[in-house]
Amino acid sequence: MFTTTEWPRFTDCDGLGHVSNTILPVWFEEARTPLFKICNPSLKLETWNLILKRVEYELFHQIWHNQKVTIETELEQIGTTSMVVTQRAYQNDHLVASGRTVLIFFDYNTQKPSPIPGTVRGQLEPHIAEPTP
Amino acid sequence: MFTTTEWPRFTDCDGLGHVSNTILPVWFEEARTPLFKICNPSLKLETWNLILKRVEYELFHQIWHNQKVTIETELEQIGTTSMVVTQRAYQNDHLVASGRTVLIFFDYNTQKPSPIPGTVRGQLEPHIAEPTP
Amino acid sequence: MFTTTEWPRFTDCDGLGHVSNTILPVWFEEARTPLFKICNPSLKLETWNLILKRVEYELFHQIWHNQKVTIETELEQIGTTSMVVTQRAYQNDHLVASGRTVLIFFDYNTQKPSPIPGTVRGQLEPHIAEPTP
Amino acid sequence: MFTTTEWPRFTDCDGLGHVSNTILPVWFEEARTPLFKICNPSLKLETWNLILKRVEYELFHQIWHNQKVTIETELEQIGTTSMVVTQRAYQNDHLVASGRTVLIFFDYNTQKPSPIPGTVRGQLEPHIAEPTP
Numbered sequence: 001m002f003t004t005t006e007w008p009r010f011t012d013c014d015g016l017g018h019v020s021n022t023i024l025p026v027w028f029e030e031a032r033t034p035l036f037k038i039c040n041p042s043l044k045l046e047t048w049n050l051i052l053k054r055v056e057y058e059l060f061h062q063i064w065h066n067q068k069v070t071i072e073t074e075l076e077q078i079g080t081t082s083m084v085v086t087q088r089a090y091q092n093d094h095l096v097a098s099g100r101t102v103l104i105f106f107d108y109n110t111q112k113p114s115p116i117p118g119t120v121r122g123q124l125e126p127h128i129a130e131p132t133p
Numbered sequence: 134m135f136t137t138t139e140w141p142r143f144t145d146c147d148g149l150g151h152v153s154n155t156i157l158p159v160w161f162e163e164a165r166t167p168l169f170k171i172c173n174p175s176l177k178l179e180t181w182n183l184i185l186k187r188v189e190y191e192l193f194h195q196i197w198h199n200q201k202v203t204i205e206t207e208l209e210q211i212g213t214t215s216m217v218v219t220q221r222a223y224q225n226d227h228l229v230a231s232g233r234t235v236l237i238f239f240d241y242n243t244q245k246p247s248p249i250p251g252t253v254r255g256q257l258e259p260h261i262a263e264p265t266p
Numbered sequence: 267m268f269t270t271t272e273w274p275r276f277t278d279c280d281g282l283g284h285v286s287n288t289i290l291p292v293w294f295e296e297a298r299t300p301l302f303k304i305c306n307p308s309l310k311l312e313t314w315n316l317i318l319k320r321v322e323y324e325l326f327h328q329i330w331h332n333q334k335v336t337i338e339t340e341l342e343q344i345g346t347t348s349m350v351v352t353q354r355a356y357q358n359d360h361l362v363a364s365g366r367t368v369l370i371f372f373d374y375n376t377q378k379p380s381p382i383p384g385t386v387r388g389q390l391e392p393h394i395a396e397p398t399p
Numbered sequence: 400m401f402t403t404t405e406w407p408r409f410t411d412c413d414g415l416g417h418v419s420n421t422i423l424p425v426w427f428e429e430a431r432t433p434l435f436k437i438c439n440p441s442l443k444l445e446t447w448n449l450i451l452k453r454v455e456y457e458l459f460h461q462i463w464h465n466q467k468v469t470i471e472t473e474l475e476q477i478g479t480t481s482m483v484v485t486q487r488a489y490q491n492d493h494l495v496a497s498g499r500t501v502l503i504f505f506d507y508n509t510q511k512p513s514p515i516p517g518t519v520r521g522q523l524e525p526h527i528a529e530p531t532p
Contacts (some may be wrong), residue, residue, distance in 0.1 A: 013281035021185040026194040146414035287451040291421040318420040
């Protein structure tokens with residue numbers, strides 16, 4: 001499990017005075033950086049090899065600016081060309097949001113999904129979450 | 134069904150040269166404006182009466198800047214305090230993304246969900262989608 | 267003079283309930299699209315030939331969401347490798363903001379400024395503003 | 400002088416693969432937080448007492464994602480109802496951008512500028528930059 005932090009920006013709030021729901025996918029994307037590094041160690045755009053297929057997120061509490069947000073990121077499963085990431089965001093010890101994202105290994109030259117290489121798979125597997133009982 | 138258009142901004146693209154997936158919730162939020170007007174006719178923030186509970190979206194094609202996006206918005210169901218909105222985004226006649234959002238009627242003074250008023254419900258119901266066969 | 271319109275997004279507001287000042291550079295960038303088209307007719311990123319050097323903007327009124335913004339864009343001057351753009355944003359017949367941007371013709375391959383081609387210059391010149399008396 | 404750090408988000412990049420110029424005002428706003436705390440110690444939106452009047456920024460280098468940005472913030476001058484903030488952003492030991500912002504003390508109830516209170520002024524003054532020789 002990867003644990004990272006986000007600091008809400010003033011502009012992340014909307015007119016209702018809380019953090020806009022639309023920022024959750026941005027934060028969750030940032031929190032997937034450790035996974036991006038496994039897939040594309042240089043993080044260079046020219047060698048980027050993932051594309052996003054599906055996003056789900058749910059909000060449990062309003063989120064406020066100027067208070068740190070902690071995000072936990074782990075894998076739910078790894079397929080042939082895809083992986084499912086689950087994430088949880090906490091602020092002030094409350095679970096404020098959860099997310100689930102499907103990412104596809106993608107060859108931007110051929111514009112097609114590509115199988116996850118064995119070495120990458122080997123580094124991803126330790127981050128698969130234990131099933132909750 | 135409501136049909137609205139979005140024009141991708143240059144800043145809606147990310148470093149991969151396509152529109153960032155994280156913009157979909159922003160566009161879908163804009164495209165829900167006709168529903169917001171039914172719930173809160175003045176659209177004023179002081180009388181805002183909705184809060185977002187859950188978002189799902191899926192991407193079918195890369196989306197490019199400088200080409201119009203058309204969004205269709207309809208209701209899937211209306212509950213006691215919540216409604217489920219389904220949306221589809223098209224660019225160049227392709228379905229590029231779909232979304233599903235759960236919104237809750239919310240009293241920002243008491244910080245609690247509140248029942249959908251009958252008159253609002255009456256105006257929302259005609260926008261419930263026909264079940265697809 | 268080019269006149270374009272922007273529709274403030276819900277997420278363009280910040281926690282103070284007005285449009286965030288940080289959106290002005292985004293809108294002004296969108297409103298420079300007619301100039302971008304003169305410089306790079308396809309608007310394709312691969313042939314993009316401008317880089318931003320300097321931005322100034324001033325705010326005269328708070329700007330509200332859900333009310334159209336009209337932006338006027340014209341040129342102040344054209345140099346050997348650069349041009350200066352001036353812009354004004356109106357909402358509800360009020361001048362709400364003005365902006366001034368310095369753009370440089372830029373060769374992303376050599377990473378160096380490049381002279382404005384004569385044919386581009388010829389198409390830009392008619393958009394230089396008359397000096398105000 | 401206040402020194403803070405920003406971590407470019409993936410979505411802060413635009414289609415050209417570098418950080419969008421439009422993010423600079425967002426980062427500079429975040430970097431002014433220590434000044435906001437002097438003016439409004441709780442940082443609560445209900446007691447916010449500043450409004451932005453004018454922004455200038457200049458870019459000296461392209462800015463890349465996934466590399467820390469350090470921002471220096473200091474005051475240029477303090478007037479009766481306003482202050483001028485100067486800022487510099489560094490990435491990889493290069494000065495990548497500078498900024499200058501005029502902020503006005505503002506009473507959101509009366510919608511009018513208000514004089515900077517003496518105690519606030521006393522705490523701001525030590526952050527006025529030495530004139531560069």
